[in-house]
Amino acid sequence: MASEHRLQFRHAVDDDWPEIFAADARAFGSDAPRDDALKANERGRIANEDVVIARDPALPGEPLVGQAMYYRLAMSVPGGARLDFPGLTWVSVAATHRRRGILRELLTRLRAKWHAEGHPIAALWASEGTIYGRFGFGPALFADDVRIDDRQEMRIPAPKQSQVRYATADQFIQVAPALYERWADVHPGVMLRDELWWEDYLLDDRPSARPFTTGDRQYLLHPDGYATYHLDSTAPGLPAARIEEVVAATDEAHTELWRVLSSLDLVVTTTGTLPVGDPLRFKLVDLRGVKVVDHYDTLWVAILDVPGALRARTYARDLDTTLVVDDPVGEAGGSYRLHIADGTATVTEGPGGTGEIACAITDLGSLYFGGVDARSLAAAGRVRASSPELLTAFADVWRTAAHPATGVDF
Template identity: 80%
Template sequence: MAPHPDLQFRPAVDADWPEIFAADARAFGIDAPRDDLVRANEKARIANDDVVVARDTALPGEPLVGQAMYYRLTMSVPGGRVAFPGLTWVSVAATHRRRGVLRELLTRLRAKWTDEHHPIAALWASEGTIYERFGFGPAMFTQDIRIESRQDLRIPAPKRPQVRYATVADFAELAPDIYDRWADVHPGVMLRDQLWWEDYLLDDRPAARPFTTQDRQYLLHPDGYATYHLDSTSPGLEAARIEEVVAVTDEAHTELWRILASLDLVSTTTGTLAVGDPLRFKLVDLRGVKVVDEYDTLWVAVLDVAGALTARTYASDVDVTLVVDDPIGTAGGSYRFRITGGAATVTEGGDGTDGEVSCDIAALGSLYFGGVDARSLAAASRVRAGSPELLAAFADVWRTSAHPATGIDF
């Protein structure tokens, strides 16, 4: 559907930002007003040229009725890192739905990403039925967990514990390096520059968090860190709400969770785990961690098949003709996808010696970080291979040495 001629689409200017903040709060139910520090930090991370706004010129005041923008981010992929646009702050006013506004916003941004030669784009989707039609596929998943009593770990505690509580200053100095090392281990982690770290610390100011929560607590290990809040909203004992656990090594993961799973005078401990996190298998009681919800996090769109597939390494070798259906972009076609020694070469035209595999572009995004098995997509008719053996070989190439994780919710 083409948008109405009264709708004007253009890059943002500084004068648009008060309405941009208001529209975002209205669309996503943000009930706490952003103060000047937060607004300045948000605006500093997104250039006006990376924002598309829609205004209705036929209405009084030409109100802003739609917006979409992106962060310029860098993400870890198996064997390296890749710069990508992180789509965010996407909304259409309730008064202007089903008028082609969303499609026009994203079409303009995708054209800009193509001009800038980005191999992939990504977003956190607010709804599960919108973004597949724009080429995005769910690539990573997480679990909300609940621990209702103190839990012991199978692995004996070390004689000299290496976990300590840290000050905000200690955390600000040491955490960024640990986080970057963590990104080298887990694919899918978005790197944080100084503005992102400032935003993380700003988020713990008393004015920016619920009044029932205490100051953020910081646990540091030489190879990891964890942060959490104590919250007094629960009747009786306080609840611990874990924000982040970053562990470069299995040992750091174990020792951080040894503390987090057995906090004193806490009624419940809640947090999130990436699917594939080994915590439950480290506990004496496997059922000590209850999964209360599981949901998608990062969605990935492959914009350039050759650029995306050659940007990462692979677990095994294969030589296939990969046929990609891309009804909304320009990435569709037939490719020879050849992996030798874990490195890929991709050429147009096909002629792979192992056979043919086909998929839609959103399914290729789902496969990209190893968080979705090609056999699951094949069962849903999203991936098709010439034989079960070829499907198994194709599924194996995406396997990663560590489960994917994200790190930034944008």
């Protein structure tokens, strides 16, 4: 067996990309090759210096045996501020080279780069639930896959004149980015889309790129939001609808868009994904009209700089305590005085305040967007408070005005 020191780790160069694309497709089971347009879009969103690869010089051709990289992204945090962060992605190790420390070396190198660049947090969508806690990431946001089997009626009567209309792709792209930005203002955790990300969104709907079972994307517009979906008419019987995205900057837009989506003509089943906390089921006459078929984690967050991360967002109540953070994989551990007043956090090194809260860096990442309750973590032995009252206060500070969401799967 080759030892770890024989492996070569370095940043990518242009000539590495054919193998990078092949390794990604192999690792994640892609059965549809990327065409030139998709490859060009990906290359525009990921710089060579943000990619670390591993090659094995002991084998013929020095094959690529591991890779990890990141998108340079921004997201909304509680309070509405935008925070730049590295979005870890395309992580894989060849099945021929497991248990050689490749993944740890790849992520150690990327974390050192993020630390040098001064990023307070990093994030990813995890393909497996047991890997990334070892590298400081905690599950922070969650979603439900849902199914609607019958036409549903809203509790709120329909307006005399609907503001929802169908649009073409060209009409959609003229207004969707601004509506998406407004949605990010309301919901923390939303990843922002630049021009290349919107291009990727549109490229993904070409017949050559989308699943063969779906028809053209349908676009619904409202002055305060939009929705997109596909119809699948290939199965026997009536068609099914797959809701792709619902973006609503107001409750009214959310209601009116779902009024249409939950009662599509001649559709036997409608499926989609809702962020945990979405109020759809409470807007229906039949509370059971929305059935949850799967519940899973979406965004995982790593806190790289405790003071920097905590200062970036706002909070729901005042608090003054000592926060003790254990970080076995990075340099963010230590004891901090966490003083929150009027929604703003002041974080200084060293103890102070009343009582003490202790947790691992992964659990702080889970709490960051308000999608996880500190009392649940305490019940699991992952958050420790010096008093029940302090635990309640600590749980309350993370509450957000609107439920968190994500918006981009990377």
